[in-house]
Amino acid sequence: MKINKYEEMNAFAIDMLREIGSIGTGNAATALSTTLSAKISMSLPEVKIMGYNQVIDFLGGPEKIVSAVLVHMTGAFSGIMLYLLDIDFVNIVFERLSLDKIEHFDEIDEIRASAIAEVSNIIISSYANAVSQLSSIPINLSVPAMAINMLGGIMSVPMSEYGYVTDTIMIVDGKFIYNGGEMTSNLIMLPDIKSLNFLLNKLGVFNE
Amino acid sequence: MSKEITVGIADMKFTRMEGRLITYALGSCVGVCLYDPVAKIGAMVHIMLPKKLENGGDGNVYKFADTGIRATVRKMEVFGAVKRRITAKIAGGAKMFDIPGGGALGNIGQRNVESVRQTLKEESIPILSENVGANYARTLIFDCSNGQGNIRSFGRKEVIF
Numbered sequence: 495m496k497i498n499k500y501e502e503m504n505a506f507a508i509d510m511l512r513e514i515g516s517i518g519t520g521n522a523a524t525a526l527s528t529t530l531s532a533k534i535s536m537s538l539p540e541v542k543i544m545g546y547n548q549v550i551d552f553l554g555g556p557e558k559i560v561s562a563v564l565v566h567m568t569g570a571f572s573g574i575m576l577y578l579l580d581i582d583f584v585n586i587v588f589e590r591l592s593l594d595k596i597e598h599f600d601e602i603d604e605i606r607a608s609a610i611a612e613v614s615n616i617i618i619s620s621y622a623n624a625v626s627q628l629s630s631i632p633i634n635l636s637v638p639a640m641a642i643n644m645l646g647g648i649m650s651v652p653m654s655e656y657g658y659v660t661d662t663i664m665i666v667d668g669k670f671i672y673n674g675g676e677m678t679s680n681l682i683m684l685p686d687i688k689s690l691n692f693l694l695n696k697l698g699v700f701n702e
Numbered sequence: 703m704s705k706e707i708t709v710g711i712a713d714m715k716f717t718r719m720e721g722r723l724i725t726y727a728l729g730s731c732v733g734v735c736l737y738d739p740v741a742k743i744g745a746m747v748h749i750m751l752p753k754k755l756e757n758g759g760d761g762n763v764y765k766f767a768d769t770g771i772r773a774t775v776r777k778m779e780v781f782g783a784v785k786r787r788i789t790a791k792i793a794g795g796a797k798m799f800d801i802p803g804g805g806a807l808g809n810i811g812q813r814n815v816e817s818v819r820q821t822l823k824e825e826s827i828p829i830l831s832e833n834v835g836a837n838y839a840r841t842l843i844f845d846c847s848n849g850q851g852n853i854r855s856f857g858r859k860e861v862i863f
Contacts, residue, residue, distance in 0.1 A: 546710070546711040546712060547710040547711055547713075550711075550727075555726075556726035556727035556841075557726055557727055557841060559856055562799075564799050564801070566801070599856075599857075600856070600857045636801070639799035639800055639801045640799070641798050641799050641837070642856075643729075643798065643837075643838050643839050643856050644726075644727035644729075644838075644839035644841070644855075644856055645727065646711075646726050646727025646728070646729065646839060647727045647728060647729025647730075647796065647798050647838070647839025647840075648729060648798055648839070649729070650711070650727075650728070650729030650730045650731045650750070650798070650839075651729060651730060651798050651799060651810075653711070653750065654730050654731070654750050654751055654810045654814075655810075657750050657751045657765060658751065658755060661712075661761075661762065661765075
């Protein structure tokens, strides 16, 4: 069996992806706890397959300003990982690192920007690492690129990357919890269709 | 306050005489505003990719610069626009991430802009103004009563074009 579109996945395949997301997010939460020396827990990730406009509304609307770090996965498992942070999440990071909080993203300076980039990078790497270990597929990550801008514009990057193949986008989305409150950030792993087939095959989803 | 019509991603909307067309946060996508000033018919198409593939299957024509612009012009003509009067304003095509080493899709924004220019040239539609490239997202608003465009972006002044 082979899928050609994200929406062709059955419940079993989706469950498997949720499980992978859960292990990845768990690993990332541990890494984040260590970095910030704070207790961070996580919620159960969701797997969602949505149309372009829907996905942006789900993530908070096109004009919302977010900090985004993007990494390309290459090799046997290729695709994009995107980590989006809200201002409240960013401020928790600053608080733990003894930096002053900011009100708006345009107040950001170099030190704060590199703190965000570093934290995002740690989260992405530990997530990718967990997925790689679980599936025994090596995952190579590119150098991270960062942008602070409107959500809609940022999401246009993964969307156009898959635009020729599909009209929908799949997100595996896990949330972090700090001090009882949800830290709004979205870790999105977007494997391309070929790699998704490879992964699901390797994990035995198609062997029933 | 005149009516506001939202144009989604890979979507097209048009209106006559009044109303404002708006598309939010164009990143690497390009927003093309087409306008017949006599009939006062204005259309906006939000394209995502430069060209439709030869056997691109069903697909949505408004996703691609070439098919999207042509389909929009045909729609406008059906509603009374005259092709030789149509002018264009374009915005978007940014490079949101500075990806080290480029990558195949590193500069999809620029390719989108080039394909839009090429298609407009083939259709003999003049570009009155453009606000493209750089590395930030743009919200594009087009007023169909006077053909004026407006661009909103993060941390920058609003631009009239």
